[in-house]
Amino acid sequence: MPTFDIVSKVDAQTFDNAMNNAKKEILNRYDFSTSKSTIDHDKKTNVITIVTEDDMRLKAIEDSIISRMIKQNLDAKSLDFGKEQYASGNMIRKEITVKEGIDKETAKKIVAKIKASGLKVQASMMDDQVRVQSKSIDDLQGVIALCRKEDFGQPLQFINMRN
Numbered sequence: 001m002p003t004f005d006i007v008s009k010v011d012a013q014t015f016d017n018a019m020n021n022a023k024k025e026i027l028n029r030y031d032f033s034t035s036k037s038t039i040d041h042d043k044k045t046n047v048i049t050i051v052t053e054d055d056m057r058l059k060a061i062e063d064s065i066i067s068r069m070i071k072q073n074l075d076a077k078s079l080d081f082g083k084e085q086y087a088s089g090n091m092i093r094k095e096i097t098v099k100e101g102i103d104k105e106t107a108k109k110i111v112a113k114i115k116a117s118g119l120k121v122q123a124s125m126m127d128d129q130v131r132v133q134s135k136s137i138d139d140l141q142g143v144i145a146l147c148r149k150e151d152f153g154q155p156l157q158f159i160n161m162r163n
Contacts, residue, residue: 002137004161006110006130006147008102008154010078012043015098018068019048025064036091037061046098048079051091058084058092065096075155099154101128106152117146137163 019041026032026039037052039061048065052058066076080097087093102110107125114123114132119142121134134140144158 001133001135002140002161002163003131003133004140004144005126005159006102006132007128007157007159008078008106009100009157010074010098010155014072014074015069016041016043018072018074019065021071022061022064022068025068026061029060031060032057039065046100048096048098050094050096051087053090054092055084058094062094062096077153077155102130102154102156103128106154109152110147110156113146113150114143117143119143119146 019039023039026037035053035057037050037057040049040051041047042049050058050061052061062081066079069076069079078099080099082095082097085093085095104125107128107130110130111123111125114121119134119139120136121132121139121143123130123132123143132140132143134143140161147156147158
């Protein structure tokens with residue numbers, strides 16, 4: 001029975017390249033020459049920590065990260081921007097989480113959307129992915145087209161297409 005999985009993953013190497021390019025861009029900019037801004041990426045927890053002096057620089061760093069991700073063909077929807085916190089002195093800290101995997105609410109929305117479409121497929125949640133089964137490959141391709149049209153708040157990839 002043909003199946004495929006719907007997942008939400010960010011390629012670690014490509015993301016690391018995008019982060020390094022963003023860091024280089026920020027270090028070389030004239031308006032950041034006297035700045036004490038730092039961008040740290042914790043690869044284990046997938047959290048980006050930005051520490052800078054003011055909101056303008058914070059926004060510029062966020063825009064730089066997003067633009068570098070887009071240039072590396074990564075979807076910026078996978079970033080979850082946290083709240084700004086005031087660190088020591090006049091510094092502002094912001095943590096950005098990189099979303100990996102499909103959370104339960106999003107998986108429920110995907111399964112409900114697939115079942116409401118009327119296609120003869122079976123969708124089931126498995127950990128941080130959604131598995132779709134059908135007797136017809138055409139129905140599976142219809143589900144892929146349906147999911148690409150809909151915005152679920154995070155980027156989706158379709159992997160493990162099997163007969």
